[in-house]
Amino acid sequence: MPNPNALVDGVNSVAPLTESTTAQSTAQGSQYRSVTFQSGRSALLDLAQPRSQVWAEVLEDLRRTNQPVYIEIEPETNLISELLLPIVYRVGEITPTTDGMTVELIISHAIHTLQRSNPDYDELLATLETARDQRTAVIVTETLNEHEIIDVREAPAPFVEADAAPQDIRPEMAPPASVVTMQRARELFALVNARVCCAGNPTAPCIPFTYPDDGCWGRAHEMARLMIGQGVQPEKIWIYGSLNTPTHNHPQCRVLWGWHVAPTLRVNIGGNIQPYVIDPSLFNDPVTTTTWKSVQGDPNASLQPSDADLFHRSKNASWTETDPTYSKTVQVLNTYRNLLKLRSASTVGPPPYETCIPRAPGVQWYGTIAANASHRWFTWGWPAKWHMLWTVMPLTPCPGGPQLSWTVQVERANSTTCTYWITVRNLTAGPVRFEGRYDILSR
Amino acid sequence: MRTGIQFVGTLAPGATHRWFTWGWSPASHVVWYMMPTSPRPGAPQIDWDVAVERANATQCTYWITVKNLTNTSLTFEGRFAVLS
Numbered sequence: 001m002p003n004p005n006a007l008v009d010g011v012n013s014v015a016p017l018t019e020s021t022t023a024q025s026t027a028q029g030s031q032y033r034s035v036t037f038q039s040g041r042s043a044l045l046d047l048a049q050p051r052s053q054v055w056a057e058v059l060e061d062l063r064r065t066n067q068p069v070y071i072e073i074e075p076e077t078n079l080i081s082e083l084l085l086p087i088v089y090r091v092g093e094i095t096p097t098t099d100g101m102t103v104e105l106i107i108s109h110a111i112h113t114l115q116r117s118n119p120d121y122d123e124l125l126a127t128l129e130t131a132r133d134q135r136t137a138v139i140v141t142e143t144l145n146e147h148e149i150i151d152v153r154e155a156p157a158p159f160v161e162a163d164a165a166p167q168d169i170r171p172e173m174a175p176p177a178s179v180v181t182m183q184r185a186r187e188l189f190a191l192v193n194a195r196v197c198c199a200g201n202p203t204a205p206c207i208p209f210t211y212p213d214d215g216c217w218g219r220a221h222e223m224a225r226l227m228i229g230q231g232v233q234p235e236k237i238w239i240y241g242s243l244n245t246p247t248h249n250h251p252q253c254r255v256l257w258g259w260h261v262a263p264t265l266r267v268n269i270g271g272n273i274q275p276y277v278i279d280p281s282l283f284n285d286p287v288t289t290t291t292w293k294s295v296q297g298d299p300n301a302s303l304q305p306s307d308a309d310l311f312h313r314s315k316n317a318s319w320t321e322t323d324p325t326y327s328k329t330v331q332v333l334n335t336y337r338n339l340l341k342l343r344s345a346s347t348v349g350p351p352p353y354e355t356c357i358p359r360a361p362g363v364q365w366y367g368t369i370a371a372n373a374s375h376r377w378f379t380w381g382w383p384a385k386w387h388m389l390w391t392v393m394p395l396t397p398c399p400g401g402p403q404l405s406w407t408v409q410v411e412r413a414n415s416t417t418c419t420y421w422i423t424v425r426n427l428t429a430g431p432v433r434f435e436g437r438y439d440i441l442s443r
Numbered sequence: 444m445r446t447g448i449q450f451v452g453t454l455a456p457g458a459t460h461r462w463f464t465w466g467w468s469p470a471s472h473v474v475w476y477m478m479p480t481s482p483r484p485g486a487p488q489i490d491w492d493v494a495v496e497r498a499n500a501t502q503c504t505y506w507i508t509v510k511n512l513t514n515t516s517l518t519f520e521g522r523f524a525v526l527s
Contacts, residue, residue, distance in 0.1 A: 362472060
């Protein structure tokens with residue numbers, strides 16, 4: 001039986017609490033936001049919780065875009081204790097594993113699991129199997145980092161996708177692919193990479209490259225749109241396999257995919273024309289398709305090139321979709337921007353994750369600092385006779401303005417050692433992970 | 444260590460202005476400091492602070508805010524040192 005305290009619903013309003021809707025003291029009313037749902041139910045957000053401001057923003061975005069939300073409510077207080085993003089999918093293959101099932105959800109390139117340890121395993125599996133067999137849509141909610149399915153429901157209107165049938169309305173003749181120099185390919189890479197979302201505060205039209213788990217088809221289509229806007233016609237490359245790709249941008253330092261896609265450019269190097277992949281979620285420069293494939297952990301994976309107008313392509317091309325108006329692209333990007341935002345506000349914080357990064361010489365510590373906050377760190381036992389400098393460097397990309405400033409103070413602990421006190425200030429509206437660095441100028 | 448002059452700025456009396464310089468490698472440890480070019484003995488002339496932005500995985504931008512502490516126009520060098 002589904003969690004009785006869980007709700008999958010549309011959002012009607014997110015408003016400051018004006019009257020008591022629970023046993024909570026109204027004297028603290030300004031601390032809460034009241035959230036009402038399309039079913040008529042309401043719940044409270046406690047703004048004293050740091051994550052609640054982000055949850056309120058996500059709820060407001062879901063209300064604006066008429067997307068459902070999954071919440072868990074504490075029955076005693078009516079407070080929202082969990083917020084996740086359910087997504088409407090079709091169900092593909094369901095494959096047994098040692099501890100449950102892997103479930104192919106369409107459209108998604110992530111590996112989704114249903115764990116036998118889930119108390120609702122049988123019921124969730126039955127719902128998924130029914131949706132697969134009857135080709136109906138379901139609303140699936142999964143955990144933020146492990147992609148473990150925790151809730152499955154039939155998708156009622158208005159959340160059902162308008163047309164769940166395969167379609168292919170591509171023009172018969174796609175525009176010919178452009179041939180560019182490597183310098184132009186790098187310029188276009190920089191163009192799309194400059195759209196990277198600030199992880200803690202991702203806002204349209206940024207591209208959530210630092211949420212590598214899912215959504216690659218939306219990122220690829222948006223990158224293609226940007227290149228076409230520059231007068232360059234790209235293509236796309238699709239990879240299918242049991243992909244296991246290392247990344248700094250997932251708390252587990254890797255992502256598991258069933259497929260992946262990115263745009264390509266035909267690059268002329270000394271008269272030799274070959275495709276280079278533009279994929280800022282994996283690389284810092286254009287790379288050959290061989291290099292692109294080599295980091296995805298499956299030597300037996302298959303590559304399939306296509307025109308850029310293909311929005312989604314199943315492994316055997318039995319299911320293809322286009323998005324000539326980019327309306328689906330906008331929705332996909334919005335979904336994964338919200339997931340990036342939720343992850344950054346969760347206990348794991350914003351990407352990248354320090355456990356995934358080899359510590360460079362001269363890095364004393366890693367820190368994460370909340371939006372618009374200041375925090376002070378101290379480090380002791382340094383020889384007082386050393387001449388030292390302290391600096392900070394954000395790890396979380398957020399182009400467009402300064403992110404961090406810092407000041408340094410020093411304490412003479414005894415005749416030979418000192419303690420440095422470093423205050424770091426986050427100048428942005430989202431959390432930032434950074435490294436605290438030192439340099440010893442003389443000893 | 445490598446040192447250099449990245450920019451030359453001028454500030455009106457008492458004015459504060461922010462400069463930014465982009466495309467620096469985040470892997471490098473860089474410090475920024477200012478040096479007035481016009482002598483004016485007796486008191487400090489210039490104050491500054493530095494903030495930093497991670498533009499992407501391989502580039503960062505430094506934002507340097509400089510304040511003229513004097514009642515006359517001030518010209519200064521924006522200097523840097525790459526420590527590692």
